[in-house]
């Protein structure tokens with residue numbers, strides 16, 4: 046297959062590798078004959094991630110980006126050697142796990158070498174006394190959860206992409222699972238890990254539950270999206286499987302009442318594992334058969350754990366919902382959510398109709414949450430070409446929420462798909478910042494939000510840039526992400 050015939054959408058920053066034969070020889074020396082490829086079919090397979098616009102491009106025969114080599118290392122020292130070689134040769138390197146990033150995180154927009162982590166898939170140890178599991182980071186999420194489940198445990202981390210994402214990707218994008226209100230997000234679960242720096246040095250952080258040992262250097266690598274190091278092994282907290290699970294749902298008159306009810310529950314120090322608020326549009330879409338939720342806002346709860354505590358949590362959750370005029374809708378809506386929670390056919394049904402569709406999750410404190418919600422809906426309604434904008438709220442804290450917007454539309458005749466996509470993203474992000482929110486809750490920055498980083502971080506941003514420069518002076522590791530405004534043609 047000749048890839049020259051394909052249009053590459055992100056090609057502005059591509060670094061030309063002049064002597065590919067030389068690099069091939071070096072990779073062969075590090076990896077042997079079988080663990081690397083430069084065949085067109087393999088390059089094509091790694092030319093996209095799950096950024097939804099790249100689905101439209103695939104249908105149109107366009108590639109989002111194009112790497113030069115794919116590698117499948119089997120141990121840390123091979124990764125270390127690849128990074129040392131890439132530094133000598135000034136070749137970009139992109140860590141790639143399951144490619145479910147939805148912000149362009151794993152796209153090789155500078156070309157170069159892909160390091161696929163899928164061979165790092167072993168569970169190394171369960172320690173029942175410490176309640177931990179130590180595991181290689183390329184492991185598929187569902188395989189990890191099945192392994193734990195068979196032994197009576199759960200990690201509590203169940204993202205919608207459980208079947209198509211890995212531990213390394215979760216750590217890189219600071220992921221959040223559906224049960225996060227009780228079990229926390231991935232950064233609450235990780236205790237220690239091994240990371241390989243851009244210069245090939247291997248660092249280990251011990252799995253200690255907590256310490257007081259100066260600035261938390263280890264935290265720098267969580268959420269770094271493969272730009273500061275490649276995480277190869279990690280120790281996570283685990284939990285015995287819950288004794289009891291209770292399903293509850295209530296509908297509310299409006300989003301404000303649903304916010305007030307859930308906020309009050311959390312103030313009581315009650316943490317249902319799952320809380321999800323669906324706005325009017327999403328309630329109509331997902332729960333159209335629930336009579337008591339007609340023209341209302343549905344909220345589903347799952348309480349789980351020790352059965353006595355679950356009974357008490359249920360009692361308090363119900364009391365708070367009723368205090369805020371909630372109507373009990375029974376457990377059927379929650380069962381429906383359980384059945385459909387991994388279904389994502391909606392997103393892949395749009396590209397054949399040339400609809401540009403995406404989801405954008407953001408964070409807000411409680412006092413700004415309604416402003417963020419209404420601000421985004423209002424501004425997106427006014428953007429030419431937008432046909433739908435809806436939201437649900439899926440991550441909760443005593444201090445605020447993560448809000449998840451879904452939007453779609455058809456670009457006006459004079460606007461390209463990419464331009465329309467960028468306008469949609471920028472309209473949402475601007476409305477969120479105007480209302481006092483934060484630009485990302487759990488999908489990360491990647492390409493789609495990198496040009497907003499300076500605004501988000503203010504004067505602290507220059508120190509992030511300095512940190513990147515210090516750890517990766519040749520900018521070889523996942524260039525074009527987080528720090529560089531790729532959409533505006535900027536450089537790291």
Ligand SMILES: Cc1cc2nc3c(=O)[nH]c(=O)nc-3n(C[C@H](O)[C@H](O)[C@H](O)COP(=O)(O)OP(=O)(O)OC[C@H]3O[C@@H](n4cnc5c(N)ncnc54)[C@H](O)[C@@H]3O)c2cc1C
Nearest residue numbers: 142143144145146150204205211213214217220221271276
């Ligand atoms: C249908 C769908 C549902 C989703 N649901 C959720 C959800 O519920 N919650 C959520 O948080 N996200 C969700 N996502 C987003 C996505 O699954 C996450 O961002 C996930 O964390 C990416 O993991 P991955 O293994 O696919 O990583 P990839 O996409 O391969 O890589 C993502 C980033 O991680 C870096 N990386 C990968 N491995 C390593 C490593 N070992 N060390 C350092 N850097 C590394 C890559 O360079 C890249 O920057 C969803 C995505 C889809 C498509």
